[in-house]
Amino acid sequence: xxxxxxxxxxxxxxxxxxxxxxxxxxxxxxxxxxxxxxxxxxxxxxxxxxxxxxxxxxxxxxxxxxxxxxxxxxxxxxxxxxxxxxxxxxxxxxxxxxxxxxxxxxxxxxxxxxxxxxxxxxxxxxxxxxxxxxxxxxxxxxxxxxxxxxxxxxxxxxxxxxxxxxxxxxxxxxxxxxxxxxxxxxxxxxxxxxxxxxxxxxxxxxxxxxxxxxxxxxxxxxxxxxxxxxxxxxxxxxxxxxxxxxxxxxxxxxxxxxxxxxxxxxxxxxxxxxxxxxxxxxxxxxxxxxxxxxxxxxxxxxxxxxxxxxxxxxxxxxxxxxxxxxxxxxxxxxxxxxxxxxxxxxxxxxxxxxxxxxxxxxxxxxxxxxxxxxxxxxxxxxxxxxxxxxxxxxxxxxxxxxxxxxxxxxxxxxxxxxxxxxxxxxxxxxxxxxxxxxxxxxxxxxxxxxxxxxxxxxxxxxxxxxxxxxxxxxxxxxxxxxxxxxxxxxxxxx
Numbered sequence: 001x002x003x004x005x006x007x008x009x010x011x012x013x014x015x016x017x018x019x020x021x022x023x024x025x026x027x028x029x030x031x032x033x034x035x036x037x038x039x040x041x042x043x044x045x046x047x048x049x050x051x052x053x054x055x056x057x058x059x060x061x062x063x064x065x066x067x068x069x070x071x072x073x074x075x076x077x078x079x080x081x082x083x084x085x086x087x088x089x090x091x092x093x094x095x096x097x098x099x100x101x102x103x104x105x106x107x108x109x110x111x112x113x114x115x116x117x118x119x120x121x122x123x124x125x126x127x128x129x130x131x132x133x134x135x136x137x138x139x140x141x142x143x144x145x146x147x148x149x150x151x152x153x154x155x156x157x158x159x160x161x162x163x164x165x166x167x168x169x170x171x172x173x174x175x176x177x178x179x180x181x182x183x184x185x186x187x188x189x190x191x192x193x194x195x196x197x198x199x200x201x202x203x204x205x206x207x208x209x210x211x212x213x214x215x216x217x218x219x220x221x222x223x224x225x226x227x228x229x230x231x232x233x234x235x236x237x238x239x240x241x242x243x244x245x246x247x248x249x250x251x252x253x254x255x256x257x258x259x260x261x262x263x264x265x266x267x268x269x270x271x272x273x274x275x276x277x278x279x280x281x282x283x284x285x286x287x288x289x290x291x292x293x294x295x296x297x298x299x300x301x302x303x304x305x306x307x308x309x310x311x312x313x314x315x316x317x318x319x320x321x322x323x324x325x326x327x328x329x330x331x332x333x334x335x336x337x338x339x340x341x342x343x344x345x346x347x348x349x350x351x352x353x354x355x356x357x358x359x360x361x362x363x364x365x366x367x368x369x370x371x372x373x374x375x376x377x378x379x380x381x382x383x384x385x386x387x388x389x390x391x392x393x394x395x396x397x398x399x400x401x402x403x404x405x406x407x408x409x410x411x412x413x414x415x416x417x418x419x420x421x422x423x424x425x426x427x428x429x430x431x432x433x434x435x436x437x438x439x440x441x442x443x444x445x446x447x448x449x450x451x452x453x454x455x456x457x458x459x460x461x462x463x464x465x466x467x468x469x470x471x472x473x474x475x476x477x478x479x480x481x482x483x484x485x486x487x488x489x490x491x492x493x494x
Contacts, residue, residue, distance in 0.1 A: 004034070011039045020046060020053045030340040032333055032386075040332065041242040044235070047339040048258040062250070069214075069253035070140070076217040077151060077210070078140060110154070112216050112224050117155055119229040120209045124328055129237060130205040136249045137202035138210065151213060152196060152206070208236055211256045215263075222263075225270040230323040232259045234331050265345065269319045284318050285310040288350050295354050299364060306369040313376035317353050321346075322385075325356075330385030337389060355388050 011034060014025055025046060033040035045051040052061055123130045141150050197203055211232055216224035235258050239251035247254070263270075269281045289310055293300040302308075316324055321338060323331050334352065341348040356379060357364065364372050 007031075008034045008037065008039065011043065012037065015039070015042055015046075016055075018055050020055065022046070022053055026340040030337050033336045035329075035332075036243075038242040038244050038247060040336065041238050041244075041247060043336075044238060044339060045254060045258060048261045050254065050257045050261060062254075065257060066250050066253040069256055072214050072218060072256075073138065073140065073210070076214050109217070113151065113155060113213060115226060116209055116212045116216070116224055116229070117151075119226055120205045120212065123205055123208065123229060123233045124237070127328060129241075130208070130233070131203055133197055133201050134204050134207055134240070136251070137200075138207075138252070141210070142200050142202065151210060204236070204240060207240075207252050208232055211236070211252060211259065214256065215260060219263075222267060222271060227270065227320050228263075230320045231262065231266070234323060234328060234335060235259055235262070237328065238332060266319075266321070281315065281319060284350070285314055288314055288318065288353055291350050292354050292357060296358055296361065299357060299361060302365060302372075306372060308369065308372060308376070312373055314353055316377075317356075318349060321349065322352065325379045326383075326385050326388075327381065330388075334385045334389065352388055356383075359383060359388065 007028070011028055014021060014028065025043065029043050029047060033043050042051075046053070050065075051058060120130075196206075208229065212224055212228060215228075232255060236251060236255040239255050239258075240248060242248045242251065269284075289300070292303075321331075322334055326334070337348055337352075338346055357376075360375060360380070363375060367375065
């Protein structure tokens with residue numbers, strides 16, 4: 001308990017600094033954000049590049065961004081809703097088949113809106129939060145005297161009887177998996193729970209619906225794809241439950257920007273044209289398989305023998321950042337580490353997925369093909385996210401993945417300390433009182449980096465020099481840049 005309280009104090013002290021130390025914040029967040037005092041909400045806003053590191057600029061930045069979002073609502077929902085849909089001239093008639101006609105655009109948007117409406121109504125069915133009324137509805141949207149067609153009116157009045165069409169190849173696959181999880185879920189829910197509230201009131205799922213619709217309008221090249229609702233859901237929930245009333249009041253706008261920034265990193269997962277790009281979903285699944293093969297050759301061989309392709313299970317895991325595999329509190333904990341690991345393009349996610357499989361190793365090795373696919377598509381709920389993150393993974397007997405807790409200790413200069421959990425030998429460059437050490441999940445000394453690069457990282461982030469066997473043995477060797485570093489340097493120059 002004392003360590004946990006110390007962690008809370010460290011977060012609060014760091015987040016109150018005029019200039020926030022981003023590296024320090026990532027180190028803390030990687031090990032999990034405390035749930036109280038709005039720490040996670042504020043940390044995510046910084047990690048997702050919504051809040052600048054200079055706290056003195058927050059007030060003006062937030063005012064500008066929130067007013068800009070209100071402008072987006074006016075431009076994408078209110079203004080189009082004021083245009084009478086009955087006063088169409090001969091050139092722009094509802095039956096006009098021209099793809100650029102306003103009616104064609106209107107009908108296409110309705111298809112997107114229908115899919116969004118369908119998806120957000122089933123957000124986190126095991127929680128009542130999204131069905132509950134928000135204390136901060138959009139006043140402009142709920143102004144009944146404005147006379148415009150709101151999203152709520154648009155869905156109801158147009159009837160929209162045409163079946164919603166897939167926006168990409170994701171929709172059909174994820175729709176099947178949604179139903180599959182619903183059929184096997186121990187939690188049943190009634191769609192009636194997501195019915196509209198009386199005029200003048202909004203449920204949280206309606207707020208999420210509006211965020212996604214605005215996003216789809218502003219990003220016409222990508223639009224909305226089924227599954228994005230599972231990405232925005234945890235973000236909005238975290239912001240809308242912030243104990244600080246001011247932050248909670250603006251949860252909608254803040255969630256919109258954080259979601260938009262996050263989509264920059266993971267949009268390739270949702271767009272078919274990027275499937276074979278460096279960070280496309282197909283390439284990521286292949287990298288996952290390579291990691292699984294190195295981690296557990298027996299499991300990899302079994303999956304090949306049973307033809308359990310990653311498309312059958314890892315597709316959803318990677319695309320939705322595991323938001324469908326665990327209960328919301330566990331998803332939030334996993335995302336703490338993922339958001340702190342953005343610069344690695346969510347490489348940590350691949351390790352978590354491998355850990356999930358390793359934890360089920362015994363059942364998988366004794367299961368049939370049908371049993372194993374069922375297990376992977378409906379991951380056991382008795383395994384929580386913290387247990388997954390703390391799972392160790394070995395390659396050829398070497399520990400490559402293990403979350404390390406914060407170590408609170410007093411370190412003296414010019415004295416050797418062995419951090420046994422990671423098999424690190426650390427040499428302090430200066431005396432440190434109550435210094436916190438966190439060695440990341442992927443040991444820098446196990447990567448194909450030069451000695452200089454490895455020592456530089458430890459020195460800048462931890463004020464230590466590494467004295468492990470590899471670093472000591474290479475101390476007298478010439479320092480050469482590795483292929484990995486050359487590749488990274490080229491990317492930085494570009």
